[in-house]
Amino acid sequence: MSSAFDKLARPVQKWIRQKGWRELRDIQARSIRTIYETNADLIVAASTAGGKTEAAFLPLISQVLDEPSGGTGFDLLYVGPLKALITDQAMRLEGICQEAELPVVPWHGDVSQSIKTRALKSPKGVLLITPESLEALFIRRGLEIARLFGATRAVVIDELHTVLDSERGVQLRSLLTRLELAIKRPIRRIGLSATLGDMDLAKAYLRPDAASSVQLIEADGGEAELRLQLRGYLSGDEDENSPSATDAIAAHLFKHLRGSDNLVFAGARQRVEIYADRLRELCEREHLPQEFYPHHASLSREHRDFVERRLKDPGKPTTAVCTSTLELGIDIGDVTCVAQIGAPFSVAALRQRLGRSGRREGQAAILRQYAVEAKLTPESSFVDRLRLGLIRSIAMIDLLLEGWCEPPKPQALHLSTLVHQILSVIAQRGGASASVVYNVLCREGPFRKVTTEVFADVLRAIGHPETGLIEQAGSGLLLLGPAGEKLVEHYSFYAVFQTPEEFRLVAEGRDLGTLPIDNVLAPGMLLIFSGRRWVVQEIHDREKIIVVKPAKAGVPPVFGGDAGDIHDKVINRMFAVLEGDISPAYMDTVSLMMLEEARAHYEQLGFRANNIRSIGEHTSIIATRVGTVKTSTLALALRSEGFSVEQHDGFLLVENGDETPDLRAVLGRISAGGARDIFGGAGNLVSEKFHPYLHHELLVLDACSSKVDLSCLGRLSERLRS
């Protein structure tokens, strides 16, 4: 064994020998040296099952044993985004910690009260917790934070990429800052991740004040060989002799995936249900045992656990047809192939999904991409003619092969999460002055883009008597108002993200899962759910329960959803594909034919020379050549001028009424800085959990920092009209 091994504490060495490891992995040896030789923060980047957890914990636990800190509280803190991940990781650490005689404390909503009570009484060892449960500790035990974490040497943040600039990520970074302030010293931060688009930004997220001193330990090369196929399917030309695109894809999946473990990412829960239903039927028709199962967040925990266990079981070939539920690091073992039906929304997600396949030595990762495009008729829209779904799939595969993926967006204000954290700081301290709250959250914490003016404006909004979240005591101290007390008291406060209300689906006394409330259902209606067919029997509005029983036929339910967000670079690459002449070797004859059609229509529409094409007296297409944020900013501006606008990848379909002025003239006015108030009219700016407490101007400010880019409007309009 190496010199790194020699540094470890005896019990840890003993555990490694017991495991029968012949040597430490490279990232583990490097991480051990870095943790022993420096006090630096650290990012460990390696694929799933690359030994990241041990890379962090072998040296950390060794240090706890060899150099007792003397303080009180948990020695090490681990924060993970999923309860299932915490349970997995707690079991992994149990072995090492048993040898080291350190307690391992998993802590999330499903962990029993007795374990928590015991840990609070004598906090030590490794605490594994979700951001929400950590939040709850700050609110319920605000004054005990220093006692609970006084001895903490390091915090390990798992799946770092999932918390980079999400609402939850901002919340977590705020809590970590508040933790350091409570114990009056920094705690070493260690991020674990597989997919990071931009390491410098990731470092800045991990430690904003000292990004350059964050050490990076990346698993070198060793990426599995990638086998890739993109198949095209035409929908809308089915007759008695040819199957629908859905049936053809299901048949292809059935033929190639049966007999091994696979993941099929279908993109939407409704499509998951459709494909799982077709594949189940194929198994039944051939009298073969069932091995295709649906997996998405609306399905019951029981069913999801069953599918996950089957995937792990080497004796039972299993294919899960799923949404992004099976994207994160919960342990389901290695899969043979990853299939993607329809274009994904980000290269990062595609990469993360592909990371599930080809993990065993000498085995290639396999990606099967299915593109479904409409059969063209004389009435077909330009979206179908340009085959935008297929083109996006090609662009994303292209960028994946180059190793690129979307970086986080560091400029967002996150005002909804700021409201949450203001309430949390006040609750933790039982009251705080405005300047203390500002220092904690905006100077030390993650809300650095928030100026004192905006902060004061937020305080005024949530302190307004009609809102009543906070109020000011005579001493100037900020306290929770009546509405604030009520909000913070309820357990639903801890999560910073919004979730819709849902109905529970029950069959024969068993929970099948949930359906969003906007589904219109009535007794007698047929339903496909959880991979089977049902008929609705009763609907209980007050209890939010739908009772169903098995049926012979069914229709997939609608689940709702929101708009996607495609990066500039992806759109840019899509135009390069349309304007290029390369025929990638991984494409089949149908998809290549579609690509040729798309290119021919692109030439015909003349976008190579012109960005605006008139296709009728009242209708034009604009090729914006930029991503969702900039394209939707232009869409908002044009709508405020009276145009009706439809948005697609890098394109706008613009229609004007009789009264509307000339499109080019309007673009000219916008480029000269003459845009109207683009938020004046319609458009719902309330999209996050605490947005309802803010007023219009603050909501506009928040939107402009993340969803809309006003600064691009001038140049974009100028480029488009010339």
Added chain:
DNA sequence: GACCTGCTGCGGCGTG
């Protein structure tokens, strides 16, 4: 034009 994630304290009851 989509997906995912999370949750405390306490009263009441049964059991050893």
